[in-house]
Amino acid sequence: MSDDAPLTTAKQDDAAAQAADSLVEAKGDDLIGKTVTIDRPREELYAFWRDVGNLPLFLENVVAVEPLDDRRSRWVVKAPAGSTVEWVSAITEDRPGETIAWASEEGADVPNSGRVDFRDAPGGRGCWVTATILYDPPGGFIGKAIAKMFQREPAIQARRDLRRFKQLMETGEIATSARNRREYEEEGT
């Protein structure tokens, strides 16, 4: 690369391989990544993300993340037709206030890995949060169903999830146009 632009904005398609080099344990071939500026201290944002039980608050397709020990957690993720898929994810790199990287363990329905980096934004504007995610588009019978969700537009999903994280951390809530609680519940399904 002859420029300073992030790999996730590369025009050529070997970016995933290069991004994988930055992961301790890379799982998956398709790369998505997004950066959002959040006007909060990075230590606070890191701590909120590292408490993995918080993640379903803003990751739309994630139903629950259950901590198994200090590094491992069980993920329950929405799949089409009201079903769910699960996998166990392990943190592979953990630098407080800076980075959380993870990889799914053997047997995951959707093998995936990624990292979230927290950096001070220039000009005192808070923190840049960059999520880089590698995943394997699933195959097989289950895969076909899951693919529908994961392959639709994973980059858009990541962008929307990061926006929700920003809203939650900056405003204390996630913006919704639901007029009442019934509409709000329907949005979540």
Place this chain on the structure above:
Amino acid sequence: MRALTWHGKHDVRVETVDDPEIVNPRDAIIRITSTAICGSDLHLYDGYIPTMKAGDILGHEFMGEVVETGPGSTLKKGQRVVVPFTISCGSCFHCGKHQYSACDNGLPADNQDIAQAIYGQPMAGLFGYSHMTGGYAGGQAEYVRVPFSDVGPIVVPDGVDDDKVLFLSDILPTGWMAAENAQIEPGDTVAVWGCGPVGLFAVQSAFLMGAERVIAIDHFPHRLELARRFGAETINYEESKTYEALMEMTGGIGPDACIDAVGLEAHGFFADNVWDQIKVATFMGTDRAHSIRQAILACRKGGRVSMPAVYGGFVDKFPLGAFMEKGLTLKTGQTHVQHYMPGLLNAIMEDKIDTTFLISHRLPLEQAAEGYRMFHDRQNEVTKIVLKRGMQPARDA
């Protein structure tokens, strides 16, 4: 509750719908006492704005009484408030700079995609104005859910009539910001294209900011008469050649500042195809884009152009050469309503600004659909319709 809902082109109805409720901690529920029909609502009525859904509740100029508050709201039950048409969080970088209409967090995350694609970054949310601007239910209803109620609504003193303060919600701050963007200096001559509510408030604001002369341009005689009432000189562009008149009325110099309050008259997001549709569907099409071209040509060298008028997509034949050669400054943007509300409330209380002159008709909410028809068909004499809760139906409305 009863609410004015959209069902398609020239099809709005007052219907019974579910009541709003507190959903997020910073929400409040407002019982609407007065709500206006905005010129930009007519674009919804005419079916020009994409991403509308049948049953959407319209209205973004409204005020009322606080009846319920979430734990994060700073409002109290019983307070009277005017609600800004922009939904802004008050906590992001842009809100911190008082650029409220550029709020990062006012739109639901999923609704931000379209704005990001069209404009590069998402904007604030808006009440009652399609799903691109958030899909929020509007205020032409008995009740409304107001998000971020701790930063948006302004509390108005008891005893002040609704009609005096209602326009703090949109058109008064919009007219004021238009004049502010014109960076008026003492002795200036300011030209204002369009004598709708925003243009008329820009006329008043320009004088308050020290303009020596204001020249108002329109083709509706009644609207020009209102501008004249505030001290403006007028040009009726159906009777006089606007550029030539402006040059003669300024001794060949051109106005020091030009305010284009025509545009598309909409708060909305216009994609190109919508713009084309308007051009084809209405004879006004080319005239409307014309106002910004004319403003740039007429403006004196080194002058300022302010554009409160809403342009959503692209304008053909923008005179970039004249703009560059003459060294003009262009300032524009959706209104940062929350920034202007406190100062303008004071100006109203001190009788420095007259707002009630604009209201030509008052109707009960139940007759809202009729109000849309009137406003749409009779723009000369129908300058502003305010819908009132509990008002008795008038026979000759």
